Amino acid sequence: MSDAAKCPSARRVTVMINEHVADVRLNRPDKHNGLDWAMIDAILGAQAELRARAEEGGLRAIVLSGEGASFCAGLDMAAIMGEAARVPQLLVAGANGCTPERNTVQQLALGWRDAGVPVIAALQGNVFGGGLQIALGADVRLCDPDARLAVLEIAWGIIPDMGISVTARGVRPDWLHELSWSGRKVAAREALEARLQSGLLGQPEHMECVGARLEGRTPRF
Numbered sequence: 001m002s003d004a005a006k007c008p009s010a011r012r013v014t015v016m017i018n019e020h021v022a023d024v025r026l027n028r029p030d031k032h033n034g035l036d037w038a039m040i041d042a043i044l045g046a047q048a049e050l051r052a053r054a055e056e057g058g059l060r061a062i063v064l065s066g067e068g069a070s071f072c073a074g075l076d077m078a079a080i081m082g083e084a085a086r087v088p089q090l091l092v093a094g095a096n097g098c099t100p101e102r103n104t105v106q107q108l109a110l111g112w113r114d115a116g117v118p119v120i121a122a123l124q125g126n127v128f129g130g131g132l133q134i135a136l137g138a139d140v141r142l143c144d145p146d147a148r149l150a151v152l153e154i155a156w157g158i159i160p161d162m163g164i165s166v167t168a169r170g171v172r173p174d175w176l177h178e179l180s181w182s183g184r185k186v187a188a189r190e191a192l193e194a195r196l197q198s199g200l201l202g203q204p205e206h207m208e209c210v211g212a213r214l215e216g217r218t219p220r221f
Contacts, residue, residue, distance in 0.1 A: 012042035014067075015049065020060040022050055029068025034076030035130050037083050040108065043134070047111035054115045062115060064138055065122040072131025074152055102163075105130065109137035110163040123197065128152040128185070132196070133160060136167035141197040143188040149196055151176070154183040171195050 016023045024046055026033040033039070053059040066072055080087065090104045102110060108130065112119045121138035129152035135141050143149075153160040160180055168176055175194035179186065191197045 012036075012039040013046045015046050017053070017059065020058060022053070022059060022062045024050070024062055024064045026064075026066040026072055029066070029070075031076060032070035032073035032126050033066040033068065033131070034073050034079070035108075036076045036079035037086060039076075040104065043108055044104070044111065047107070047114065050115050051111075054117050059115065059117050061117050062112070062119045063122060064112065064119060064135075066124070066131075068125075070125030070131075071121070071123045071127045071147070072134060073126040074129025074131045075156075077156065105133075106161070106163045108162060109133045109167055112137040113139075122201070123147050123149070123188075129155075129160070130162060133162035133164055133167065136164065136171075136196075140199075142199050142201050143191065143197045145188050145200050145202070147188045147191075148185045149188070149191045150183060150185040151179045152183050152185075154181060168196075 012027055014023075014025045014027050026039065026043075028034060028036070028039055050059060050062060099107075112134075118140070119138040120140045120142065121135045122142050122144075123135055124144040124147050127135055127143075127147055127149045129150065132149050132151060151160050151164075164176075172194050175196075178184070179194070179196075186194070186196070188197065188200055192200065
């Protein structure tokens with residue numbers, strides 16, 4: 001029998017749990033799932049709900065994706081600045097229910113690791129800035145061949161510090177530096193070479209690599 005449940009934060013993030021697997025979807029497709037305050041609050045709420053579920057033994061894996069054309073195009077700066085009084089909360093450790101060691105934007109990425117179960121991100125379309133850093137918080141990232149990825153914070157003159165020093169440890173450092181400094185958008189196949197992502201959807205040889213990762217073995221790149 002399936003066990004379906006919805007997260008309370010269903011307007012910006014939907015969570016359906018079926019057979020102990022959580023299907024988590026960013027749900028602002030008209031804005032390419034850009035991060036506004038409602039989306040940020042919903043992601044934090046979903047992470048807390050799933051962490052509690054996992055601690056109860058009712059969760060075995062999480063699949064993270066985005067509705068519509070893109071996974072997540074990053075911060076919606078116009079929407080964020082529309083509530084300017086909240087902006088300092090993004091960088092204050094312990095704000096919005098985060099632990100004292102993390103601020104809000106770090107929690108958006110690192111929070112997926114707290115669930116204690118495998119998290120697989122399915123990426124399509126634009127995966128930019130904060131969207132890419134959220135995806136890096138997953139254990140495995142599978143890309144549509146037409147996806148584009150970018151560490152885009154340089155375009156806003158801000159540091160890409162959403163836990164990336166932890167989440168990007170498997171990424172080639174030279175590529176990570178260049179992409180962070182340039183803001184260049186890369187295609188899914190180039191992102192695979194840089195190890196920003198784990199495999200291409202629909203490519204059996206890449207699925208073998210993903211399976212090896214989940215089993216704790218060294219994948220062949």
